[in-house]
Amino acid sequence: MTDLTMKKNIQKTYFRYILSSVAAMWVFTIYTMVDGMFVARGVGPTALAAVNISMPFVNVAFALGILFAIGASTKASVYRGQGNNDKANRIFTSSTITVFGLSLIIAAAGLLNLERVALMLGATDATLEYVKDYLGILILFIPCYMTGYHLEVLMKADGYPQKAILVALAGAATNIVLDYFFVMVFHWGISGAAIATGASQLLTLVIFISHFLSRKATYRFVRIRWTLRENLSAAKLGISDCVTEFSVGVVTFLFNNTLVRVSGDEGVVIYTVISYVFQLILMTMMGLNQGMQPLVSYYHGKEETAVHRYLLRLTLLCASIASVVAFVWGVLYPDPVVAVFIDSGADSVLYERAVDAFKLFSFAFLPLGVVVTLMGYFTAVEQPKPAMAISICRGMLFVCVSLIVMTLLFGETGIWLSMAVSETVALILAATLYRRKLRLSLGKILS
Numbered sequence: 001m002t003d004l005t006m007k008k009n010i011q012k013t014y015f016r017y018i019l020s021s022v023a024a025m026w027v028f029t030i031y032t033m034v035d036g037m038f039v040a041r042g043v044g045p046t047a048l049a050a051v052n053i054s055m056p057f058v059n060v061a062f063a064l065g066i067l068f069a070i071g072a073s074t075k076a077s078v079y080r081g082q083g084n085n086d087k088a089n090r091i092f093t094s095s096t097i098t099v100f101g102l103s104l105i106i107a108a109a110g111l112l113n114l115e116r117v118a119l120m121l122g123a124t125d126a127t128l129e130y131v132k133d134y135l136g137i138l139i140l141f142i143p144c145y146m147t148g149y150h151l152e153v154l155m156k157a158d159g160y161p162q163k164a165i166l167v168a169l170a171g172a173a174t175n176i177v178l179d180y181f182f183v184m185v186f187h188w189g190i191s192g193a194a195i196a197t198g199a200s201q202l203l204t205l206v207i208f209i210s211h212f213l214s215r216k217a218t219y220r221f222v223r224i225r226w227t228l229r230e231n232l233s234a235a236k237l238g239i240s241d242c243v244t245e246f247s248v249g250v251v252t253f254l255f256n257n258t259l260v261r262v263s264g265d266e267g268v269v270i271y272t273v274i275s276y277v278f279q280l281i282l283m284t285m286m287g288l289n290q291g292m293q294p295l296v297s298y299y300h301g302k303e304e305t306a307v308h309r310y311l312l313r314l315t316l317l318c319a320s321i322a323s324v325v326a327f328v329w330g331v332l333y334p335d336p337v338v339a340v341f342i343d344s345g346a347d348s349v350l351y352e353r354a355v356d357a358f359k360l361f362s363f364a365f366l367p368l369g370v371v372v373t374l375m376g377y378f379t380a381v382e383q384p385k386p387a388m389a390i391s392i393c394r395g396m397l398f399v400c401v402s403l404i405v406m407t408l409l410f411g412e413t414g415i416w417l418s419m420a421v422s423e424t425v426a427l428i429l430a431a432t433l434y435r436r437k438l439r440l441s442l443g444k445i446l447s
Helices: 003-042 045-081 085-112 114-121 128-157 161-185 189-212 228-262 265-301 305-332 335-341 348-380 384-410 412-446
Strands: none
Touching: 003 045, 003 128, 003 161, 003 189, 003 265, 003 305, 003 335, 045 085, 045 114, 045 128, 045 189, 045 228, 045 265, 045 348, 085 114, 085 128, 085 228, 114 128, 128 161, 128 189, 128 265, 161 189, 228 265, 228 348, 228 384, 228 412, 265 305, 265 335, 265 348, 265 412, 305 348, 335 348, 348 384, 348 412, 384 412
16 A cells, blocks of 8 residues: 555545544534523523533533543553454443443532532622523533533544434434523523433433444443543543643633623623633534544554654644634624624624624634644643643643733733633643654654
8 A cells, every 4th residue: 555545545534533523522512502592592691691600510520521531532442453352342331430420429419519509600699590590400411411422432433433423413403402492482591491401412322322232333331340540540541631621611710700800790791602612613623633532542552653643744734724714703703603692782882892802812713723732642642741731731720820910911801812822822832842752752763
């Protein structure tokens, strides 16, 4: 097989994986976006703010699901590359049990401390009851949410990326239909949006489980002796992706609380609109990342360095293009997006403020793709330390410092620009760590 033929085959497989991964991440993001759209139109801006205030709790649960999903996917893919299917099945079974058990604990803790959680998330007198209504129902479906996503990632690693996205799309379509009826027709308010999301997650979980119980699946549930050490060994490879998702919750929490102080509840409404789009862009990058990772891990297991570095270059190119497109769109055409959530006729001042804020925030899209891609590559080649360093600094340290400093210097304008500053610094860190890896690799070859 010539190098050209090999590259074409790799590209075909790669694009099949990343397209399904990106689409799946969009679907999971659209769940909350659709809730926000119907809540904004069917209930009002205050309820929309309550949906965003609730999101950090969901982000934390989702992050813990990613922790084991990515770790198990990476480990299982490496074992398959080495031809050890028994170990791959053991990792798959053990991680699924762990995620489901952890989700039950999170759901129970959330329900028993619902009002305390709502207040901790930043609910005000105006939004508290809305947050409790929305989050109280959504928490009931946390096991479906976490376990379903876990199995979706493993289904892609199992060689069924198209089937995984079809299942996710079926769930999204169900959510949209139920949101319309529950919020706009039956007028169940914010509770109806939560029920619609939960029911659609339950549907997708049932379908994912049926796949792995069928004869088509390569990964199978097997009898195991559950051990903490084995799960932690796999989980450490998912830490960077976990922190990336967890950071979405941290950033949302920090921005919500800062904006309540600086701009009041209206600032939270504006950020809610921006955060939906930012999460969509971030999930695009994570989708590219997660499409790349099982392939890179597979060729890493086969010790074919040239191939997995070629996959990295492809992903960097795709991520860079996506970043530029998102930036141009955000700076030049933010009006249609804002109009979906905020009625310019009902509140023209709030609408114009949101458009201006969106333009400023869009500068954060430019460095995002490269940062997330390099972080994912380190994870895929079983180097969790640099991946974790990038993820923690990008998702928490840099954004905290940037938000504080920029707010003190420029007020509300500084809030909208702070993410661009933190992402740029994260890009410098990621590029530095990758150059260091290349130097170390070259040194080993020469020695």
